[in-house]
Structure formats: structure tokens, C-alpha cells
Amino acid sequence: MITPYGRSTFLKSVLIALSVAILVHWFLSWVPGLTLLVDLLVIAFIGFALNFFRDPERKTDSDPSAIVSPADGTVVMIKKLDHDEFIGGPATLVAVFMSPLNVHVNRIPMNGTVTLLKYHPGLFLKAWEDRASEENERSEIGIENGKNKVLFKQIAGFVARRIVYPDIEVGKTVTKGTRFGMIKFGSRVDIIVPASWEIKVKPQDITRAGETVVALIPEGVK
Template identity: 45%
Template sequence: MKLHKEGTKILVITTILTILLSAGFYFGLASISIWLFAILELALIIFVVLIFRFFRVPKRSCPNEEGVIYAPADGKVVVIEDVEENEHLKEKRTQVSIFMSPLNVHVNYYPIAGEVSYTKYHPGKFLVAWHPKSSTENERSTVGFKTKSGVEIIMRQIAGAVARRIITYSNVGEYFSGGDQFGFIKFGSRIDIFLPTDAEILVNLEDKTVGSETPIARLK
């Protein structure tokens, strides 16, 4: 399993600090209390493993079945509802939202093949990602694209109370396949995807998703 390029700086700093802290624990505590030393070392190891695990990039293969929308991220479905998409399309859409905990893979994937038609970054608040207003008030990045059949879809990366950096690779005019990476959000977040209201939704609330592999909708 690979590590994501967005974690390079953090992982280097984490490794250096871990070595320094481990040495400090050894020279400062090992001779005083071997149990306290062992507990602190174990806590340090667990922390480092979690940081490295956060930036993992598992090998995925998107089925790319025609007309099927796959999950853009790992996580849990927290919203399925009809809403007004007021940023770009200005029309009613079915919103499906996936919440990513810090334990989930945080790579973001294109859910179907197409061409990028719109991108915009919005600064904002850092409400918890499942808060109803996080979709419109939090720091976020919106990507719009057209499928090969001409259907336009909107995706929105949303920062949360912990997530403080959104990375989006999309550029207007570029073509992509389902399963290609389009971004990364650091340390807990959410993705909203706005689908045509006549799309057949294939997931339910609380369902767990696997990015680029779980079908979440089928276009008419």
C-alpha cells in the first residue's frame, strides 16, 4: 500500500519528532520507571501508526459500469435528500453526502468518467462535517463535471472541525475516468455529490462506502 504525496511533509516531521521523543523517554524515564517508559512508548507508536495509516492509498479498481455513479470517498452516508443546488446549476438536485472519519481513507475519487466543467474554492467556517449548514458555510471546494452522456454533476469537498486543508486537483477542461483521484482532505471531512433528481439512489443512510468501488446511484 502506498502513502499519499500530500502526507510527505507531515510524515517526515512526525518521524523526526518520534525519534526525538523516543530518545527523550528512554534517557529521561527508563531508569526511573520502566512501566511509565513502556506506556509512553506504546502511546507514541500507536500515534505514529495512525498518522501513517491516515495517508494510505489502497489499490482500487473502479468497475466503470456505464451510467453508474460510484462513491467519491470512503465513509458513511449521512445525507440523502432533494435540495436546491444554488452555486452552479441553480436547480433541484438529489444530494448524497459521505462523512469521512479520521480513520477512513481520505483520497477523493471521480465517481464516473467525464470532463471537468467548473471549479471553485470557498473559504469558510469549520463546523463539524455532519452539521446541516457545513455544506454552505464551511471551507469547501466545488467541482462540476459532465459525463460522457452530457449529464452534469456537482461534487463538493467540505472541511470539518478537524480538517483544515482541502486539496483539489481538478482543472476545467480536463478529462478523467471513474476512479481517478481528484483530491484529498486532511483529517476528517465530508463530500456532497449532487445528482439529477431522477437518478436511482443505490445506498441508504448509514451505509458504509468504499471510494471508487461502491455504487451509489444509477443515471437514467
């Protein structure tokens, strides 16, 4: 299934690729081997686009204490923070890098209510760099459930230049594992949780949005 967040981009890209192929067939068919080469490139491009904009179903852990990854990708950083403004104290940041080959649809990590939504214009540093979290173009989304708070960021990278989150607004009640947006063409998603929560992933682990448990809320915390 093609994600609705990228359907128009996918269709426009395919249309342009097919138009190029048709023009080559019409005007440059006399060049030996050119039409075959262009046809192969167009097929490869369409295959890449289908792979990039795919949106597979996911099975989310129903345990309310389990915080799931918002993104597919590779854990590139786990960092202790002395203080996070939204969390309101010490926190842990888990950074997930999304390559162009990963599913790019993002999902909600915890049940709750959206209480923070900010967009920050910024730079386009390589997504795996430490300072990309604060200097790159990004969205910041905060969810609260009782006393529990989770902050996550969609961060544009060197290639990615388009962040979309049409299904998020302040005051909206959201369900863990549901889709809310995507970042187009390579990027990073950070998830920030209180420092007392148990982190269940380590650097270089592979995550699946809506499925991989990245943190656990301690027993007795509500």
C-alpha cells in the same frame, strides 16, 4: 501504500514522534515507566498515521451510467434540493462522512471534463451538520459529460483543516475512479446529481471511494 497527497505530513509527524521518544530516553529515563509509556504511545501514533494515510487500490465499475462515491465513509444524509446552480435544476445531495479511521483519498465519481473548480474559505462546523455543506471551508468540483453533470464538495470538518486537490484543474478530462486529492483528519464529501437519477445508497450505508455506486444515470440520458 502511503498516499503522495499526505506523504510529507506523514513523514514530518513520524519524525516529531520519534524525536520526542529520543528526548525522553535521553533526559527522562530515570522516571519509572515513562520511557515504556512514551514508546507505546509513539508506536500507536505511527500505526494510526499509517492507517490514516493508506491508499489502497480500488476496482471501479466500468458501467458509464454508474456514478461512484468520491469518498470512503458513511452516508449521513440524502437530501432533495429544489435547485442547484451547477446542476441547473432540482438535484439530490448525498453526504458521506469520513471518520479519522477511513481512507481519506478522494476519487473522481464520473468520466468527463472539469468545468467548475472553486475554493471557499469558511467555518469548521462538525462535518455531519446540515449547514456544513454551505458554511464550512470547502472545495467545489463540477464535472460534465455531454448533458450529464455531477458536483462534489470536499468539506473540512471540526478536526480536518486541510483540503488538497492537486490533480484537478478546469478543462482537464478525468476518469471515474482515479485519485484527485484528500482531506486530512476527518471530514465530509457531498455529491450532488440531478433529481431524476436513481440513488443507490441510503443513510448509514458504508461507501468505498471509486467502488460504491451511489447513483445511476437513467437509460436514454446522454
